[in-house]
Amino acid sequence: MSVQSLKPATPVQWPAECLEDLPGALVQLRHWAQVAPLHNALRHVRDGQWYAWRWIDVLRDVECLADELRQQGFGVQSRLALCGAFEPHMVLLALAAQVVGGQTVTLTDELAPGRLHQQLWRLRPSHAYMPGVWLPGEGVPFTRMLPLRDPAPRLAHWWQALDSSPLWSVEGTGWQGGLTAVLQQWLQSGQGLAFAQPGGVQLRHAWRFSLVRTLQRARRARVLYGILAALTGVTFIWVNSKGLFS
The missing domain is CATH 3.40.50.980 (Rossmann fold)
Incomplete structure (x- = not known):
């Protein structure tokens, strides 16, 4: 054989x-x-509509x-x-x-x-x-x-409460090591993970939360947080590629 x-x-x-x-x-x-x-595990906004996965x-x-x-x-x-x-x-x-x-x-x-x-x-x-x-x-x-x-099938209805402070992901596969970092932080923490529609829409949704936690590259995070802080006065923290809050 x-x-x-x-x-x-x-x-x-x-x-x-x-x-x-x-x-x-x-x-x-x-x-x-x-x-x-x-509990909400994943959320995604597309064309102004929220979709949710428990x-x-x-x-x-x-x-x-x-x-x-x-x-x-x-x-x-x-x-x-x-x-x-x-x-x-x-x-x-x-x-x-x-x-x-x-x-x-x-x-x-x-x-x-x-x-x-x-x-x-x-x-x-x-x-x-x-x-x-x-x-x-x-x-x-x-x-x-x-x-x-x-x-x-995952359309979020009005009676489904949304978490006040989910993890936010505004990145894509251009972030080296990013998908691993997102999966690890999400599964280890048990927090809901929210995705915004590409093209800057995240700025119109992220400001609604009193504390925004995002998973993204540091250089992009600094720009985003600067804009959001100027608009809202909100305090921001971010998660680096090792899954640590900084």
């Missing part, structure tokens, strides 16, 4: 990076789904997405590429891929379409989720593109 050796995976280097292995992620997720099942919703969606990934051929030898602004479906997919055991890589969303296309050909991911990203030519034939899901 012969054993066929697998072709070594293409090394991952910036402008791409591997999502760190989070061995305790599913345990932490199940913990919050058990002790705080109806901890029990997050656990169910991750388990369902893991099954869907398996049905689409994703396994321990597969590679999922993520590119774009951080938002709930990207977070859920990243966790689902961890459950299945495949590799997740992020590609900076600051690449021009041509360079992004080249990176995909170099990394050859089996699956990719890149909402709003346009690729030249015929795309990448070896990669299954995963669609953006309709968030309508």
Whole structure:
């Protein structure tokens, strides 16, 4: 009986990076789904409308997405590429891929379409989720593109109270080490995580909270906090790439 050796995976280097292995992620997720099942875990504003996922919703969606990934051929030898602004479906997919055991890589969303296309050909991911990203030519034939899901089932109704001080993420895959930092801080703290619509909309929503905690790069945080402080007089803290408040 012969054993066929697998072709070594293409090394991952910036402008791409591997999502760190989070061995305790599913345990932490199940913990919050058990002790705080109806508390807000994820929130997203899109076109002025809020969508919300409770901890029990997050656990169910991750388990369902893991099954869907398996049905689409994703396994321990597969590679999922993520590119774009951080938002709930990207977070859920990243966790689902961890459950299945495949590799997740992020590609900076600051690449021009041509360079992004080249990176995909170099990394050859089996699956990719890149909402709003346009690729030249015929795309990448070896990669299954995963669609953006309709968030309508998670529409936040007026009677669903929103936490007064969630963690805010206003970044994307251009933040080196960012997705790992966001997932670790969110799952360790059990706080709700809110995502604003790209394009500066976060400024119109973040000021509503008496204390804003954001997960983002320091250089961008200083600019954002300066603007918000001038507008509102609010005190701000931020979380660096190691998940520490500064």
